[in-house]
Every structure is written in C-alpha cells, then in structure tokens.
Amino acid sequence: MRALIDAIIAKDNPSVVGLDPKPALIPPILLNSARTVRDVAEAYFAFNIAIIDAVYDIVPAVKPQIAMYEALGPAGLDVYVRTNEYAQTRGLYVLGDIKRGDIGSTAAAYAAHIEGTPSINGVGSTDVWHEDAVTVNPYLGSDGILPFVQAANNSNKDIFVLVKTSNPSSNELQDLRVDGFAHTVATQVAELVEQWGENSRANKYGYSRVGAVVGATHPVLGAQLRTLMPHTFFLVPGYGAQGGTADDLAGLFDENGLGALINSSRGIIGAWKHTDEAETIRTELQALNLVATSARQAALAMKNDIARVRA
Amino acid sequence: MRALIDAIIAKDNPSVVGLDPKPALIPPILLNSARTVRDVAEAYFAFNIAIIDAVYDIVPAVKPQIAMYEALGPAGLDVYVRTNEYAQTRGLYVLGDIKRGDIGSTAAAYAAHIEGTPSINGVGSTDVWHEDAVTVNPYLGSDGILPFVQAANNSNKDIFVLVKTSNPSSNELQDLRVDGFAHTVATQVAELVEQWGENSRANKYGYSRVGAVVGATHPVLGAQLRTLMPHTFFLVPGYGAQGGTADDLAGLFDENGLGALINSSRGIIGAWKHTDEAETIRTELQALNLVATSARQAALAMKNDIARVRA
Numbered sequence: 001m002r003a004l005i006d007a008i009i010a011k012d013n014p015s016v017v018g019l020d021p022k023p024a025l026i027p028p029i030l031l032n033s034a035r036t037v038r039d040v041a042e043a044y045f046a047f048n049i050a051i052i053d054a055v056y057d058i059v060p061a062v063k064p065q066i067a068m069y070e071a072l073g074p075a076g077l078d079v080y081v082r083t084n085e086y087a088q089t090r091g092l093y094v095l096g097d098i099k100r101g102d103i104g105s106t107a108a109a110y111a112a113h114i115e116g117t118p119s120i121n122g123v124g125s126t127d128v129w130h131e132d133a134v135t136v137n138p139y140l141g142s143d144g145i146l147p148f149v150q151a152a153n154n155s156n157k158d159i160f161v162l163v164k165t166s167n168p169s170s171n172e173l174q175d176l177r178v179d180g181f182a183h184t185v186a187t188q189v190a191e192l193v194e195q196w197g198e199n200s201r202a203n204k205y206g207y208s209r210v211g212a213v214v215g216a217t218h219p220v221l222g223a224q225l226r227t228l229m230p231h232t233f234f235l236v237p238g239y240g241a242q243g244g245t246a247d248d249l250a251g252l253f254d255e256n257g258l259g260a261l262i263n264s265s266r267g268i269i270g271a272w273k274h275t276d277e278a279e280t281i282r283t284e285l286q287a288l289n290l291v292a293t294s295a296r297q298a299a300l301a302m303k304n305d306i307a308r309v310r311a
Numbered sequence: 312m313r314a315l316i317d318a319i320i321a322k323d324n325p326s327v328v329g330l331d332p333k334p335a336l337i338p339p340i341l342l343n344s345a346r347t348v349r350d351v352a353e354a355y356f357a358f359n360i361a362i363i364d365a366v367y368d369i370v371p372a373v374k375p376q377i378a379m380y381e382a383l384g385p386a387g388l389d390v391y392v393r394t395n396e397y398a399q400t401r402g403l404y405v406l407g408d409i410k411r412g413d414i415g416s417t418a419a420a421y422a423a424h425i426e427g428t429p430s431i432n433g434v435g436s437t438d439v440w441h442e443d444a445v446t447v448n449p450y451l452g453s454d455g456i457l458p459f460v461q462a463a464n465n466s467n468k469d470i471f472v473l474v475k476t477s478n479p480s481s482n483e484l485q486d487l488r489v490d491g492f493a494h495t496v497a498t499q500v501a502e503l504v505e506q507w508g509e510n511s512r513a514n515k516y517g518y519s520r521v522g523a524v525v526g527a528t529h530p531v532l533g534a535q536l537r538t539l540m541p542h543t544f545f546l547v548p549g550y551g552a553q554g555g556t557a558d559d560l561a562g563l564f565d566e567n568g569l570g571a572l573i574n575s576s577r578g579i580i581g582a583w584k585h586t587d588e589a590e591t592i593r594t595e596l597q598a599l600n601l602v603a604t605s606a607r608q609a610a611l612a613m614k615n616d617i618a619r620v621r622a
Contacts, residue, residue, distance in 0.1 A: 020417075022420065022429070023429055023431045028432075031431055031432050032432060034431060034432060034433060034434050035433050035434060036434060037428050037434060037437050037439060039434065040428075040431055040434055065413075065417055065420075067411070067413055067417045067418075067420040067421045068417075068420050070420070070421060070423070070424070071420040071421070071423035071428060071429060072423075072428055072439065073392065073423075073428065073437075073439025073440060074385055074388050074389045074392055074439070075439075077385050077388055078385045081384065081385055099411070099412060099413055099448075100378070100410070101410060101448060102376075102378055102410055103476060103477065103478035103548075104478060106331075106376055106378045106379075107378075109333065109376075109378040109379050109381070109382040110378045110381060110382070112381070112382035112383075112384075113381070117348050117351075117382060117383055117384065118333070118334050118382060120334045120342055120345060120351055121339075121342050121343060121345060122345060122346050123345050123346060123347060123348060123350065123351055126348050126384075128348060128383065128384025128385070128386075129384060137410075137412060137448050137450055138450070138484065139448055139449070139450045139473060139476075139484060139485070140473075140476050140478055140480065140481060140484075141478070141480030141481055141482065141483030141484055141485070142480040142483060143478050143479055143480040144478065144480070162450060162451075165414060165450075165451050166414065167414035167415060167451055167452070167454050167455065168454055169451065169452030169453040169454040169455070170451060170452055171452065172452035172453060172499075172503065173449065173450060173451075173452055173496060173499065173500065174450070174452070176487075176489040176490065176496060176499060177489060177490070178487040178488060178489050178496075179487065179488070185484060185487060185489075185496060188483075188484065188487060189484065192483065237414075
C-alpha cells in the first residue's frame, strides 16, 4: 500500500478516477464510424487516453472497471490492458476493479493479475495485466483470498477485499447479523481482512497490503469500520453519482487524512455531458478535448471537495 | 435450464467436465516449444480440443474455468472463447465458470457474457463469449444478480449463483448463523436464489434459469438445500479430486435423478497423468492421444459411479 500512499501524499489528493467506459458515457461521434466490436473498444481506448492525459498530474491513481471492457470480449480486455499500461507510464497507480474470488487453486490462477503469468519452461513470468492492485470478493473465505495476499507480498502490490459495498442491496447479505448479533457479515469480513494483512503492515504508514472496499453510502458503518480496521486502507466507491457526499467521507480517513482512497467514475469521465459544448461537438478531436477538459475540472473540484473533510 | 436438462437426459449423464488447464496438468511435451505466453495458450487450446473430442458424446456439458485462461492475459482469454465456441459446435452446453459479481450497472456489463455485447450504432449485439450459462457471486445482493437474471431470460440462457462452495474455508462466511440462528448465510442466499428464479420456472422440468453452486463436500447441508430450493438446479463442484464421493451426491438429486450437474476437472483432464504411458510420451500426438483416451475412460467411469446413486 506504500506506493499508493506515497502518491496520495505527493499529489495531496486521496481520489481515484474510475475508468469505466460504456456507450452512454462516450461522445457519440467517437462511436459513429465503429463497425466492429474492436472499433468500439478502440473508441474506449481513445477516450481513456484523453482522460488519463488530463488528470495524471492531479490524481494518484486510476481504477479501470474490468467489466466494462469484458462486455466487449477479448478485444475489450486488450484495451483494458493497454489502458493500464499507458496509465502506469504516466506514473499512475492502477487499481484493477476485478472483484475476483474462487477456491484456492483457482484464486492462485487469478492472482496472476498481480503476480504475472505462471513461469513455464522457456516462458518466464510476464506481467500481462499491468495492475498495481486488484479488488477481490471474500464469499469463499480465507483460502480464496490468501493466494492473492501471497501474490501481493511476492510482487510488492496490493489487494482490496469487498467488505461493505456501495449499492442499495448490499444490506441483503453484508448486514445480516451473526454471532449472537454482536457482528454482521461485513464486520466479520472486516476482522478477517485485518488478519489477512497482519504480515504486511510493518511499514512507515502502518497500513497492510490488504485493503478493504467500503462504500461512501454508509457513513456511520464506515466510521465504525475505520476503528475496527486500523491497519486497513479503504477503497471507497459511491461518492458522487451514487449519492455519497464529502461529508459522508469524513469518518473514513485517519487522523492524518489518510486511510481512504475515494473513487469517482461517472462524475469525472462523464463530466463532459453536463457542459453546454456537449451539444455542439462536430469533430472527434473536439469530443476528446471536451472529455479531457471536463474531466480535469471535475477531478480538481473533487479534490477540493474532499480536502474540506480530511482531518 | 431446459437445454441443459434435455442434454443430461439425452446422454443419461448428469456430469460436466471442467476444462481448467494449467501447466501441471498439460503433458510437458506440449509446452516444450512454447516461447511466449500465446504459445502456452495455444497448448491449452490443443489440450482442450483433444478432451472435447474425446468426451462430447458422453457428457452434456463442459465447464471452462476462466481463471486458468485469465492467468495468461488476453491471449489466454482468446483461447477461452475459442474453446467455448468449439465445444458448442460439438453440441455441448458451455457453462462459463466466471464467478462475477458487482453493483447493478457493472453487473449489467458483465451480463454481456450471456447476452452479448451492447448494441452500438452500426455494431449490433455480438456473442463474444460463447457461453450458455455462467456462475455468479451473490455477495452484493439482488442488484448485483438481477441484471444476470434478466440477461438469462432475454437470451434463453442460465446462471448459477454461489450458495455453498466446495472449499474448506467456505465455512468462514457461508456457515455464519444469522437471524436468531434459524439460518446461515448460505441458506439465506438459497432463499434469494429461489426468489430470483421465480419468473423462469414455468417449464416442463420446473427448474428456473437461476441455478445454485453447492459443493459435493457438504452432503448433509446439500440435501437440506435440495429441499429448501425445489426449483433450483445445482452445479456441484468438489467431486473426485476435492474429496467428494458419489455417495455424497445422493441427496443432491431429485426423485427423477435430475436437479444436479456434477463437475470433475482434474479427475478427467488430468487422468492421463495416472497412466503408465505418461512416462513414455515421445511426441505431441502421443501426448494428445493419451490425454484423450484417459479423459474418455475417466468420464465413463464417472458416469457409472454417479449412476449408482441417482434415484
């Protein structure tokens, strides 16, 4: 987690831009000439590059949501990888939002996301995904998570485990009261996350390589989780378009204004849609410029909005 | 679920072959000339084709585990897709073991796995993944699942929701007692699964499009879940290499010997390793032939083993 925290401090900004392209967020002119799924994927790539170039000096990280690329099949995933690679060349920490989870031997295969491909005969381990961290799903318990923890330790990278997600129906399982009602499923996962990170917290910040996903849409529970998980860095979705406000974030930071990375996707990458110029785009270049300038403004506004509530 | 059940009846066999290639399961000679990750992926493809050709007339379905392909990056996923496509041309039902799950808008993107890419301007919806069903993770609750349910209904396909997985630490979350101890997390998910399938169970078999993953390694709970989920077809991992026996399966079938699809991966695709000939392979063709004949024998043995305990 150290590389991420260093970057947050260097840019004085604990926010991350979600690179979640989908047709409704792309200026139509960029899709007009698309005739194949690969063309659509290439439009996503151009869109992403415009955004990365516009925000790389403001934000420490980007969070591409792999589902948006996976929706286009292998051509989309190719663009996911190239987006990650480009973001890394711009000095950004790339947090792959992949939410993978499976039994031990399968989780070990997924852990190639951060550790590289298996080494086979003449073919050495290769970093094919270009991610600095990934999100993972805890439903299968420790043996689905520990291969990722080991991969993170081996490769100096990080993971973020889903604890309490930002969506409305996150209550259905995550808020179930367990263990004589002293806990919920989410707080039980929180305790496991602290355990999974136990061996990687000895660094100057005290945060382990095992982070947690905690939605901005549950500020009271979020503050409780902050106390319950003193060595766990939070990835916080749900700010902005999903309804979370800066005030909802206050309890997620530690006393140094660290401990949480706040995500915004649509609020940044779709900011161009709320400009007057959106109606008068005539060329692809105009479209990309508008996407870029709007994303930069929105990223700066978000930085200032959050700065208000950091300790 | 009807296409799957029709195929199970036609082949009188409720088993599925897990296509989970990894270096340790591939005859070394097939990897000897590999120099790039793409070469490794192509070796996986040749291995898969040999197995599919050897078992397609015996089993109704194959279950490729996407993690094994994802471990090789986009080149691996390309082979995942081509494997699925080939299996479908052989008349097999392709169950993509992807265990995806996310908030609603993101789950809708993942649902492209079964519904096809989004339709955009000149680019119509395309089936890029060639799956007849996928597995999904319920940790985010209904709004992470319903987009898959809708996609399944729209495209005449199926999903299988993780309820009780086969791995040792599945107890950590799934067995937590909730709601005054009348339920566990897994039985709570089971009730949700029945609800999610409510609108798609009106067919001659009475099983909805929303199946459940229930590990063979928990026979007592499995039988309880069979009663609790009368309209839910089970995908059952954990038989064979993971320790589940045919006797453990008895309670998972309904009174017609239907209701459960039993998976074996290593037990079939790695069967060649337990033959005397494994030591004397000299050519790639010998290797593929041995993989094929061993897989076929193992698939037949599994069919007979399970037939013993079907009602």
